[in-house]
Amino acid sequence: MPYTTTDDPWAEYLVSPRYLAGSSGTCDAGFAPVAHWPHRSMGDGPCQLLVTSPDGRIRIGWFGDDFELWKICAATDAVSAARWTATFNHVTPAEIVAGLTGALARDYAETDPYDEARFLTRTSMYWADAVRPLTDAGWTYDGAAERGTVEIVAPDQQAGALIDNRLSDRDDRTVQVWAGPPGWGTRAEATFTSRTPSHLIAATAAAMTDPAPAVRERHTVHRAVEHLVTLTPVRPPASAAPRLPTPLDVRHTAVTRAVERAARGPYTATDLRVRAARNRSTIPTPGRTGSPTRAPEANPPITLPTPSRRR
Template sequence: MSPQLPYDQNHFEDVLVSPRYLAGSNGSGEAGFAPVAHWPHHHLDEGPCQLLVTSPDQRIRIGWFGDDFELWKITAAEEAAPATRWTATFNHVTPAEIVAGLTSALVHDYAGADPYDGSGRFLASPSLYWVDAVRPLIEAGWRRKATERGTVEIVAPDGQAGVLIDNRLSAWDDENVTLWAGPPGWGTRAEAVFTARTPSHLIAATAAAMADPTPVIRSRHRLHRKMEQLVTLTPVAPPTPQIPRAPTPLDVRRTAVAQAVHRAARVPQTAADLRIMAARSRTATSAQIRSGKPAHLPGTLPPASSPAQRRYSR
């Protein structure tokens, strides 16, 4: 039987993760759904799609497939019933904050659309220039690398994220733009895939969220071990202050003695004071020798002169 590992409290602490594209999923889609919180929500009990959020006219659909590899599926159509015009999918490793880049742009486009003529910027044709879809990445310092003819790949400065564009002739439903982040692997590679007719400005909005330098919050235990070596982690909460222990009786006595010594040291002991004290002592000693009686020093009681006085003095 293997020994039990000690409990690590830091394993469950919240941390800020940077760069965000390597943060992975936080286990929920809250950030991605936040921009469309006011749209109709449909909770589905059966089927792989667990939550479907639609625009009021149902032309835009945002599906959450909680148990699938492709966690998000977002589509847009000219009408509620016909086939979709374009599709974007995000896998289970993609941070929801990146999905929010697309959903935020869709909300903006839908707000400016005319609900009666079936138009909307979210249905616009893609630009003829591939650079329009990835301009935020280029402006963030991502660089193009050599690839096969007809494709374009742009990679982040750390080499851990990029976008691959396939410019070769393809059908309207072919997947030709892929945003990726993280090392290859089921639990480490995030992917966002867009079909050929996805409007360029929507891909750019997703890319901008990907390149955003703002860190995101994750519970440390949700980070893949390979990712911990590639990201910068900063604790969200400040370190817990140390609670001072209660003083012991010995501590109390030591403090009292130290305070007494301190007070005594503050009593003025000048040379004049010392001479006066010495003179008083000599005077009292001489008087005692002459009278044969104990000297009455200042600050003491005089000796009893009669039996009655001695009785009361006792």
């Protein structure tokens, strides 16, 4: 759907695929799975909001003014260096970040205090485990990847994952998931260091392939991406032309108004619409079996159903 001057920039749309929706400008969706964890506002510093697991081993930072908007890491204890780190840039939809934060919340809730936490387990020796949700969704291998790396791309060629299988240090970024055309405001990127547990990368990949659209205000959809997505209004535009009345609508309206006139003044037999409306009304008839025998009121009230109008 092209952007036009008649579009309301604040109107909400369903954007599909979600990995091209961009950032909504808020962090709500990404923090939703861990909203019950301790959190602290950091003021105007680089990290503006910090959420941690109750024991401090998982740390989720939101850097509201940086290129790398999200930095998420886990350590063996609250004061140790991070074992692994994941970052998401400022274009990445928060709904995809929620794939990782949701998996961390589940891992923490299921952690046995006498066993190693699942969010600190070793990376699988099979690189395919980390991106299996992508291949299961029909993403395919790109033969143009560098030697020692593997790249998988989406059917629309607008998203992919790059896995670096070469020897690396513990803090090297070995997996990158991306979406959107190259550019500062159009390319979403998520990166994971070499010791990130494979199931956490897979949870992020699963959020990439989730068919559910993301909700965005119209002005947040980048012009360079709008031709690549499907935009569906959340609400019909207020400027939509009203439906013209049908002949049946006109007749119902005329009868209703005639009855209203009759209720305000004396009944006259010359008003054919009033006579027809009264004849169709249900007035008890004297002497009929099962009906009370009494004289009809002078001007009994008549109720007709109000014509339904489609909007």
